[in-house]
Amino acid sequence: MAIFARKAPPQYRGYLDRIEDGRLTGWADDRLAPKQRLVVEIFAAGAPLGAVRAELFRDDLAHAGVGDGRHGFSFAMPEGGTAVETLAARVAGSDFWLRSTLSRPSAAMINAPRRGLALLEGGFSARTAGDDDVGVAAELIEAWRRLKPRASLDPKTMWGGIVRTRHRALADLLAGDDAGALAACLVDIQKRPESRGLMQGDEAWADLVAASPEGRRAALAPFHDMLASLAQYLGVFRADCDELDFEGEALAVGQAALVAAIDAKVGFSIAPPTVFDGLFGLAIGDRIVHARDIQSLYAALRTIESSGLPSPRVCEIGGGFGKAACYAHRLGVKRYVVVDLPTVSAMQYFTLRRCLPDVRVTLRSPGERLGEDDGIDLVLAPQPGEAVAIRADIALNCDSFPEMGDAVCADYFARLPQWAPLLLSINQEAARPVRGPSNRQSVVSALLPQHGFSRRYRFRNWIRRGYVEELWAHG
The missing domain is CATH 2.60.40 (Immunoglobulin-like)
Structure with missing residues (x-):
């Protein structure tokens, strides 16, 4: 007994x-x-x-x-x-x-929502173009004249078709001399087709304006899930464990408290300055946090961690609105290069100059020699075979390799060993049919070994359901 x-x-x-x-x-x-x-x-x-x-x-x-x-x-x-x-x-x-x-809107969420979400508060950013915006637009027009970027890309490629259709109005303004009109276009860019696929875009803007309050809250649920996942990655909150019926506090914590906890961890406010009009996202005081902000901060953190250096030199291929570059700078990265399409580089320039007014941001042609001074260089994407001299400690790609097509990917993969010893890839592997020579999206993990790359690690992305994070080295 x-x-x-x-x-x-x-x-x-x-x-x-x-x-x-x-x-x-x-x-x-x-x-x-x-x-x-x-x-x-x-x-x-x-x-x-x-x-x-x-x-x-x-x-x-x-x-x-x-x-x-x-x-x-x-x-x-x-x-x-x-x-x-x-x-x-x-x-x-x-x-x-x-x-x-x-x-409840849980299909795209990583964390289990059975505990109930916080009441999510969304909002639209609101501003009009001012003198500072016009000044940056004038800088862009001057740089456009100096660089003389090619007017068109191959329309048979996916990105070539996008530039010819969605970016035509922006390209015309860049080639003109009306800085006020260009500034107004760039401030309104999240309501226009130029930002479609990069951040918000005209279609999402129209849907959100027409949506009910319940519909807008549903649209915010994945944003909140990304914030919760970022907090768990940073160790601010414990990760959920469904097998043990443990659901952490992250999803039940309101957005303001979540952002405040992340701010304290990284040492600065992650809510960006208001650059655009009409951008929808989580309302944090008088600022808006969009999903791309959360994704970009995570990418910047992972790039630094994967490099093994406290302040690596970074080369990003396809930088969206320059958000990762902005966060990387705030995390201590002094030298950052983005390689992208000319019109996308123009949007990056505007965003970075408005978010980081005291940081050197320079638009460059592929053949220009990059200096060693601190700042952010935006290099226009090279033609196949066109030389680009970049020296970095790690390269980063999020979301763009799958859209490029196998031939364009192969051109970049041939260049990467001269640019950086490591490549961090954060991409999906859906291989959906697209317009272009490959007829479907590229799968990075299937292509890189063919070009002499070996994988250091592979795991699911912390904050984006269905995305794969891989670190590659050449040789």
Whole structure:
């Protein structure tokens, strides 16, 4: 006979089922105590709404062998309405959160949302072009005349077609002499086709303007999930573990508190200055945090960590709006090069000059010799066989190699060993059909070994579902 008997921990289970006629229903029980009636606490956006005893008889529970079937509950919801995605329930006196079959935007999320989301607050950035914007636009026009970038790309390629159609108006303004009109275009760029695929774009802008408040909150859920995942990557919050029914605090924490915790960890405010009008995202004070901001900060952090250096020289191929370059500079990177299409480089220049007004940002042709002084160089993408002299410690590519086509990828892969000893690739592998010579998106991991690269590591990306992160070395 044992002198001491260790009490087995409870084995809770339960679900939130539905909201109907103003009542929230569900069930909860302890497998080891089938006759016990548990008290369930109900929360909305982390705030308690009340508690209810799970003691109602339900035929479905009895037929499923859930205790004696008397484990259901029905909770009267407060008047005034509650955002469904914020609802959560916990067994009182425990850290067990009921799973949920309530409708919520979870398909694209990495972290389990059964605990309920914080109430997400979105907003649109608002500003008009001012004198500083016109000054930067004038710099762009002068640089465009000096560089004389080629007017068109091969229209048979995916990016060539995009430039000819979506970027034509911007290219015409860059080739003109109206700095005011160019500044207005660039401030409004997130509402225009030029930013489609890079950040927001005209189609998303129109959808968001027309959306209901519930629809806009649903659009923000993946942004919040990325923030939560970034906080977990940084070690600010513990990672979820669904196998052990552990759901950390990250998804239940409001966006402002999440951003504040990340700010404290990295040592600066991650919410960027307001550069554009009409950009939708998470409202943080008077600023907007977009998904691209979160992705770019993560890419900058991973690039530095993967390089093994505190302040590596970085070469990014395809830089979007220059967000990764901006965050890398704030993290201590002094020398950063971006290689991109001319019109995209122009958008990068405008963004970086407005976000980092005291940092040298220079547009350069492929053949220009790059100096060793600190700053950010934006190099126009070279033609096949055109020499580009870049010296970096690590190269970075996010989201653009798959769109280029195998032939263009091969040209870059031939150059990379002369540019940097390492390549960090953060890309998807969907291989979807696209217009171009390859007829589908390229898969980086299938191509690089053919060009003499060996992989150092491969794992799923922390913050983007379906993205693969790989570090490659040549030889």
